[in-house]
Amino acid sequence: MKDNPIGVFDSGVGGTSIWKEIIHRLPNENTLYLADSKNAPYGNKSKQEIIDICLKNSEILINKGAKIIVVACNTATTNAIDILRKTFDIPFIGIEPAIKPAALATLTKAIGILATKGTLSSDLFHKTAKEFASNILVIEQEGTGLVPLIENNLVDSIEMELLLQKYLKPMISHNIDYLVLGCSHYPYLIPKIREIIGNKVTIIDSGFAVAKQTEKILSEQLLLNDNITPGEHYLMSNSNINTLNHLVKEIDNTTIEQVNF
DSSP, X not given: OTTSOXXXXXXXXXXXXXXXXXXXXXXXXXXXXXXXXXXXXXXXXXHHHHHHHHHHXXXXXXXXXXXXXXXOOHHHHHHXXXXXXXXXXXOEEOOOOOHHHHHHHOSSSXXXXXXXXXXXXXXXXXXXXXXXXXXXXXXXXXXXXXXXXXXXXXXXXXXXXXXXXXXXXXXXXXTOSEEEEESTTGGGGHHHHHHHHOSSSEEEOSXXXXXXXXXXXXXXXXXXXXXXXXXXXXXXXXXXXXXXXXXXXXXXXXXXXEOOO
């Protein structure tokens, strides 16, 4: 089992931001990445639809030998992680908006959350926000339209610029000092976001924390790969792979295929 790959899935290419953190921290691990771009974004689907998709994605990765699965999608985690853990015998690592560190660190008592509708409306999000952010201003903003633009390699488009201006300007006017990115696609927007919000606002995403937790669980389960050679990485998408190729072009030992699932 130690040689078996780490499985990762997301509603498309955005989870590669998490996947990159994992292979940077665990360079000798083999990985499987499933980009469910055909169903992106998950954020506008019903809870049951999201659960059904996550069960299917997990089965695909397990059938290909995954020893652990990282759900590299906020919407999938907040809606389906409990079901996945009850259904399958391998460990699951989830990802959710980092409200807690932002709420504890803010000095202006105002933070922004940029996320999908599915994440912002989930029970887990509301529970976390109520527990850690009840005494501060939390500006929630649905990132409608951002994921399709990223999926189509249009990060630098006029459409992206206009959407980000629309979503971020109200946060700036409320004097936020932390911006939480609640979607694994959004780290690819950090340069564009930084141009709008400046350098005084701290941007938080979950990639580093997820990679660290993945290492911790693998170690506890005695599943860390003992090999000293660099890992091999297989990425599959059920849609056009051009954007996926573009986003991971700097990573060695990768095989990328378009697959029907």
